[in-house]
Amino acid sequence: MLVPTVQRIFFNYQLPRLRVSETLLRQVVQGLIVAALLEIVLLRLATRIGVHVPRSELAADGLQAASFVGSLAFNSASILAIGLTVLLLLMMTMRVRDSVARFGLVLISGALMISLMMSLVTGRAAWDGAFGLAATLLVLLLGVTLMARKDVSTGPRAAVALIVGAYLCYQYYSLSYITYRLLDYAALPPLGIDVLRWGEVLVVLAGGAVFWAWGRPRWRLAGRLGIAAVVGFVVIVGLSSLTPSSTTSILALWTTGMSFFLPSPVYLVALALYLVTVVACFRDKDAFWLGAGLLLLLVAGYMPEATYHHLLVILGVGFLAGAFHVVEEATERAPGTISMHTRH
Amino acid sequence: MAKVHNWQLGREMDYRFPEVHPDRQFVAVFNINRCIACQTCTFACKSTWTYSRGQELMWWNNVETKPYGGYPHHWDIKLLQLLNDANPGGQTWDASTQSDDAPYGEFKGMTIFEAGAAEGKDSAIGYLPTEEDWTSPNFYEDTAKGNPGVPNEYHPEGAQLPEHNTWFFYLQRICNHCTYPGCVSACPRNAIYKRPEDGIVLIDQERCRGYQKCVEQCPYKKSMYRPNQQVSEKCIGCYPRVEGSDPITDGVPMETRCVATCVGKIRLQGLVDIQDGEWVEAPTNPLYYLVRKEQVALPLYPQFGTEPNVYYIPPRWVPREYLRQLFGPGVDQAIDRYTNPSRELQAVLQLFRSTQKIIFRYEIEEGEEIMDTEVNGRRVQIFNDTIIGFDGNDQEAVRISVEEPFHIRNGEFAGQFQNSI
Amino acid sequence: METLSSSKRLTVIIMAFVFVGAAALTLFDLRLASSQTVTLVAKRSENAIPLDDPSADVWDKGAPIQVPLSGQNTVPPRGGGEGTVTARALHYDGKLYIRMEWSDATKDDSTSMQNEFTDAAAVQFPVEHGESVPAFCMGNPDAPVNIWQWKAAWQTGTDASVLDVQEAYPNIAVDFYPFEDEPEFYPAAASGNIVVRADRTSAADNLLAGSFGTLTAAEDQMVAGMGAWDDGKWRVVFSRDLQVGAEYAQFAEGDSTNVAFAVWNGANAERDGMKSVSQFLTLEVSPEIATGGGGLSGGTIGLFVVVGLVVVAGLATVGSYLLYTRRQTA
Known part of the structure; x- marks a missing residue:
């Protein structure tokens, strides 16, 4: 009774068609990636590597400048992430023809955007909680959408499941505290740290699954140079943990929030497999969205610290789930498809 | 890690900080041959600096009996073991490359810093002595090496030169105020520093937080933890005296307490000028002369790599192999030159413990030959030269001749002495 | 096109x-962006909070958070490892109280003999809370951090100070100390080194840092701290006025700032950078009254699971819908 009524009120008219060219989208996403990487290098890496730079006025000025440019990049990335998330949600909504599903999506999208805005403005726990819940549901939804698709093979399913699973684990930890706070409970939510540790295992497993799903079929595309760069990077990170001028902070960076309770080579191998996959996907012009999605997830980290990082998770999982697929339908052209299939 | 030049090793080595040198360096020469282990130095130091609560286990100066003694117990054996574990069998010298800049040749092994880096450690290798290690500081006093394989017995031909089969000797130890101190590189708080004016190494007592990294990484174990102060302390090189701020010498730099009180006249301490990281050539600075020109005084365990600045005239009677491990490849030459001293060395050796003032320069007035004899098949001539030492203001501080003045006392004081009893 | x-x-x-x-x-x-880290909420306590009893019942009214720790691996000396600390915060009569609680099998509360290292804990705040949070490792030169560090050894002696020689070695025999009253023979204390301040009344120090190796004692020692070890667990309480008249971290009802935690295990010879650390979390000082209670007991954990399952099932349904829709359009 209720559903048809709502349907009548809200959806019995034709939504305007959104026409966005994939080329434009790609260019904007590239902008986001550049800004996000700049942010991570200038803000997070610079402060951690900066401690090994001998103290001098020049170094201090350099760090100051890096911090300013990093802030600029952070804000640019954040604006782009918000814009792209809005676009992603619009496209998803329009793509769904079923009115109930569309209603659900509109509800979640609306909740996400309103709570994001309110969280930015007020910083209140309730809005943080609403934003976290909406983001969790959206990521879960994107994951489930992928699972439900018949044309997706096991590899991508497993990889996305692990990535989404890890995010859910962290969100459980984070949201359970907000829930307790809103309920005014003065107790520890059950299993908080345990779930967090499970999530860390999922992150590490995801490294392997990502390679299996998307890296293995096209690892040759990464090229000798790409593989050498990745291996070199990981070896440097690994070896540096043995030297005084440590750059293991890079590892800490990648795994923001991880406690490294597993043996460290496990993390290094997972990181290497993940990075090779990212490089290979970027070399494959048909796999741009995969590469972009994986990279954004890497930037977001295991424990997304701010709203911006959560949006990167949504976009990342969205790209992996082929959410911008809709572009083709909307623009009615068929340029490079977003391949979720492993190529045989 | 930076590359620094260590002249004692005749090569570059790894160090945490880039090469920086003081304008002048605190240097001391200890003549092991003359030490009687009266421990006057030890107590002069103790009663001056470490007589207070929390310093009970602390001996900035100590004299230990080698080969068995050590404060803390077996400190050097433990370090040598660590180095050997890091570089088994590789701790060797190549003496064939000796030159003026590398008087002991080139060290081919690993320093404590290099061994630390090789083990993936943050800085130097080292260990924290236990509570027991710091107790009984003079354990094994006068304990000689026995007859190998025969318990409770000394070697039947124990005392025969050139090398005794039954032997011990006293090793006098203070902080070496190293050029590349292990303690400085160890301190995560950069609370230890080497003074630019005299190279004395000090722990900033205000910044120290008692992490004991310096205790762990000083190979000579001369940083010590003071529990009730929650900080580490170390030999301060009697810096108020070296600065000349002690009223006794009217502003002229003065030897440390342990040096100035030496009964056996085995110690000489002073300052050498440093320029561009090198000892400025000063042939009439007694320390420069003994260490760099005559090369009779050698650094203790130079292979540790800290470039220590206390030098030892090695004991004549001790098996050379043991001494080479302690003092490097310069041992044979040093003993040879000490046992057959040149005319100048005979004079310079008189300066030891002749004045409290630091001697910066000496002059020698030649005297007549007083002895011409043969020792161990070699001709030895002794001249009664007079050596004049000059203080920090280039004023004459001491005048002393090779032949000790012979005083004849008549009986005029004997009665007074009796009356006073 | x-x-x-x-x-x-x-x-x-x-x-x-x-x-x-x-x-x-x-x-x-x-x-x-708005910070989404876990928030430690300091509500107003209705009862006084005793500093000498870190296990006092009043703490049950503060909402706990459990924070993951990992080894400090950025600069030497590295150390510490994976662990957790449970933190609670309250405020009462213009003072902020933070309690840390963590497992430690051994009580290491003396540094009064050679080779002894103390258990310790610290909380860290940015000096100025702004949009950019300093690096959680000891801050940045342009964004310093305010650190409160507690050491077990600083409260073991009489008068809640470090053990003196006679306490550490009851059988020691020393004839006399000739310079007993001359401060220059206690140079650390005489130079004002905070680790040995003779007038120590608190086992916690107020420190500032602006990157590694720059940890410096603040001019004003205003942080109270007291810990108690019981059955394999340390509980340590820190306390300071919410507002202070100098350039340290400031707190106010309704405001938020960041907080990070660190723990040292003395039995493992941990000191200095050898420690287990957390990332920065959010600390909020709330005007609400801390009432305590609530939470889920073992039996009701199932409720959480059921709710979770319902959410997943619901989403699976939505997903199926999407799939169904897709098929129809395809």
């Missing part, structure tokens, strides 16, 4: 707008 160049032009225009927006935000020192 768009051409590549027209899309490029559009991209440039979009990017230009984004850049202008970002530049405006940056110039006002704003970050277009």
Whole structure:
């Protein structure tokens, strides 16, 4: 009774068609990636590597400048992430023809955007909680959408499941505290740290699954140079943990929030497999969205610290789930498809 | 890690900080041959600096009996073991490359810093002595090496030169105020520093937080933890005296307490000028002369790599192999030159413990030959030269001749002495 | 149909707008993001909080958070490892109280003999809470951090101080100390080194840092701290006035700042950078009254699981719908 009524009120008219060219989208996403990487290098890496730079006025000025440019990049990335998330949600909504599903999506999208805005403005726990819940549901939804698709093979399913699973684990930890706070409970939510540790295992497993799903079929595309760069990077990170001028902070960076309770080579191998996959996907012009999605997830980290990082998770999982697929339908052209299939 | 030049090793080595040198360096020469282990130095130091609560286990100066003694117990054996574990069998010298800049040749092994880096450690290798290690500081006093394989017995031909089969000797130890101190590189708080004016190494007592990294990484174990102060302390090189701020010498730099009180006249301490990281050539600075020109005084365990600045005239009677491990490849030459001293060395050796003032320069007035004899098949001539030492203001501080003045006392004081009893 | 160049032009225009927006935000020192880290909430306590009893019942009213720790691996000396600390916070009568609780099998509360290292704990706040949070490792030169560090050894002796020689070695025999009353023979204390301040009344120090190796005692020692070890667990309480008249971290009802935790295990010879650390979390000082209670007992954990399952099932349904829709359109 209720559903048809709502349907009548809200959806019995034709939504305007959104026409966005994939080329434009790609260019904007590239902008986001550049800004996000700049942010991570200038803000997070610079402060951690900066401690090994001998103290001098020049170094201090350099760090100051890096911090300013990093802030600029952070804000640019954040604006782009918000814009792209809005676009992603619009496209998803329009793509769904079923009115109930569309209603659900509109509800979640609306909740996400309103709570994001309110969280930015007020910083209140309730809005943080609403934003976290909406983001969790959206990521879960994107994951489930992928699972439900018949044309997706096991590899991508497993990889996305692990990535989404890890995010859910962290969100459980984070949201359970907000829930307790809103309920005014003065107790520890059950299993908080345990779930967090499970999530860390999922992150590490995801490294392997990502390679299996998307890296293995096209690892040759990464090229000798790409593989050498990745291996070199990981070896440097690994070896540096043995030297005084440590750059293991890079590892800490990648795994923001991880406690490294597993043996460290496990993390290094997972990181290497993940990075090779990212490089290979970027070399494959048909796999741009995969590469972009994986990279954004890497930037977001295991424990997304701010709203911006959560949006990167949504976009990342969205790209992996082929959410911008809709572009083709909307623009009615068929340029490079977003391949979720492993190529045989 | 930076590359620094260590002249004692005749090569570059790894160090945490880039090469920086003081304008002048605190240097001391200890003549092991003359030490009687009266421990006057030890107590002069103790009663001056470490007589207070929390310093009970602390001996900035100590004299230990080698080969068995050590404060803390077996400190050097433990370090040598660590180095050997890091570089088994590789701790060797190549003496064939000796030159003026590398008087002991080139060290081919690993320093404590290099061994630390090789083990993936943050800085130097080292260990924290236990509570027991710091107790009984003079354990094994006068304990000689026995007859190998025969318990409770000394070697039947124990005392025969050139090398005794039954032997011990006293090793006098203070902080070496190293050029590349292990303690400085160890301190995560950069609370230890080497003074630019005299190279004395000090722990900033205000910044120290008692992490004991310096205790762990000083190979000579001369940083010590003071529990009730929650900080580490170390030999301060009697810096108020070296600065000349002690009223006794009217502003002229003065030897440390342990040096100035030496009964056996085995110690000489002073300052050498440093320029561009090198000892400025000063042939009439007694320390420069003994260490760099005559090369009779050698650094203790130079292979540790800290470039220590206390030098030892090695004991004549001790098996050379043991001494080479302690003092490097310069041992044979040093003993040879000490046992057959040149005319100048005979004079310079008189300066030891002749004045409290630091001697910066000496002059020698030649005297007549007083002895011409043969020792161990070699001709030895002794001249009664007079050596004049000059203080920090280039004023004459001491005048002393090779032949000790012979005083004849008549009986005029004997009665007074009796009356006073 | 768009051409590549027209899309490029559009991209440039979009990017230009984004850049202008970002530049405006940056110039006002704003970050277009809101922190989503776990929040430690300090509510107002109705009862006084005893400093000498870190296990006091009043703490049950403060909402706990459990924070993961990992080994400090950025600079030497590295150390510490994986662990957790449970933190609670309250405020009462203008003072902020933070309690840390963590497992430690051994009580190491003396540094009064050679080779002894103490258990210790610290909380860290940015000196100025702004949009950009300092590096959680000891802050940045331009964004210093305020650290409160407690050491077990600082409260073991009589008068809640370090053990003196006679306490550490009851059988020691020393004839006399000739310089007993001369401060220059206690140089650390005489130079004002905070680790040995003779007038120590608190086992916690107020410190400042602006990157590694720069930890310095603050001029005002205003942080109270007391810990108690019981059955394999340390509980340590820190306390300070919410507002202080100097350039340290400031707190106010309704305001938030960041907080990070560190723990040292003395049995493992941990000191200095050898420690287990957390990332920065949020600390909020709330005007609400801490009432305590609530939470889920073992039996009701199932409720959480059921709710979770319902959510998953619901989403699976939505997903199936999507699939169904897709098939129909395809």
